[in-house]
Amino acid sequence: MADLLSLVGVNKVYGQKVKTHVLKDINLAFKKQEFSAIIGQSGSGKSTLLNILGTLDRPSSGTVYSNERNLSSLSDDELAVFRNRMMGFIFQFHYLLPEFSALENVLIPHWLGQGNPPPDILKLAKQLLDRVGVSERMNNKSTDLSGGQQQRVAIARALINRPGVILADEPTGNLDSDSAEQVNQLMREINEEFGTTFIIVTHDRHIAARCDRVVEIKDGAIVQDYLTAEREERENWEELAPRYCNLRKGEVEWVNKR
Numbered sequence: 001m002a003d004l005l006s007l008v009g010v011n012k013v014y015g016q017k018v019k020t021h022v023l024k025d026i027n028l029a030f031k032k033q034e035f036s037a038i039i040g041q042s043g044s045g046k047s048t049l050l051n052i053l054g055t056l057d058r059p060s061s062g063t064v065y066s067n068e069r070n071l072s073s074l075s076d077d078e079l080a081v082f083r084n085r086m087m088g089f090i091f092q093f094h095y096l097l098p099e100f101s102a103l104e105n106v107l108i109p110h111w112l113g114q115g116n117p118p119p120d121i122l123k124l125a126k127q128l129l130d131r132v133g134v135s136e137r138m139n140n141k142s143t144d145l146s147g148g149q150q151q152r153v154a155i156a157r158a159l160i161n162r163p164g165v166i167l168a169d170e171p172t173g174n175l176d177s178d179s180a181e182q183v184n185q186l187m188r189e190i191n192e193e194f195g196t197t198f199i200i201v202t203h204d205r206h207i208a209a210r211c212d213r214v215v216e217i218k219d220g221a222i223v224q225d226y227l228t229a230e231r232e233e234r235e236n237w238e239e240l241a242p243r244y245c246n247l248r249k250g251e252v253e254w255v256n257k258r
């Protein structure tokens with residue numbers, strides 16, 4: 001099966017005069033229905049990586065593929081259409097539009113891509129709000145909702161175009177622990193019900209530990225990439241590590257020491 005989304009030899013360098021090499025030769029692939037975490041310290045390049053996976057930003061070199069299609073050759077307009085159909089986004093701050101109701105916010109990605117929603121899309125939006133537990137407040141302005149409710153509306157919004165993949169950048173970073181737990185649980189249920197691939201950037205090791213796969217980035221390079229279940233089962237983790245680790249030269253020692 002072709003990878004849903006993959007990066008081959010991706011580098012990202014910011015700046016003209018002073019160059020910051022933020023992503024270093026990243027090779028990474030995600031399959032359909034995978035539920036993965038990307039972890040790493042602040043400034044390690046997680047958001048940059050997610051933005052490139054989500055085609056919100058382009059790599060300085062290297063290639064982004066989706067189902068074997070080379071996305072680097074698409075124009076910005078073509079990419080916008082691709083992204084609108086294929087991807088949903090959840091950010092730490094929900095970015096709901098304050099002057100619109102919860103229901104209208106959920107419909108926005110459809111409006112942007114395909115104009116006025118027909119009855120079946122309106123029905124889907126209501127079903128999604130019901131699914132995330134906010135249907136009773138669908139006609140309230142988004143500013144009238146709690147932080148946890150707003151983030152759940154943002155999840156419904158990310159799902160309205162039935163994307164193959166949802167990219168989430170610290171989706172629970174701004175929530176109290178109960179709301180974070182609910183949002184996390186909800187993402188997992190959606191992953192199982194709809195087969196949606198999730199790639200979740202998180203600081204929270206507890207959340208990461210409950211993902212199927214964990215990719216760790218350090219100083220712009222992938223230092224670990226493992227399946228959580230296999231790691232838990234194996235006492236001799238070090239033997240397994242090289243199989244999943246996409247290591248840059250010299251970092252094998254560092255990983256094996258951990």
Ligand SMILES: Nc1ncnc2c1ncn2[C@@H]1O[C@H](COP(=O)(O)OP(=O)(O)OP(=O)(O)O)[C@@H](O)[C@H]1O
Binds near residue numbers: 015044
């Ligand atoms: N537009 C930009 N121009 C210049 N440097 C940038 C830009 N965006 C990010 N960087 C730098 O790239 C590095 C990685 O940033 P990134 O936002 O990807 O980190 P992160 O892992 O998401 O961190 P955090 O956990 O704090 O969100 C940082 O050193 C940052 O300062």
Ligand SMILES: [Mg+2]
Binds near residue numbers: 046047
């Ligand atoms: Mg970030």
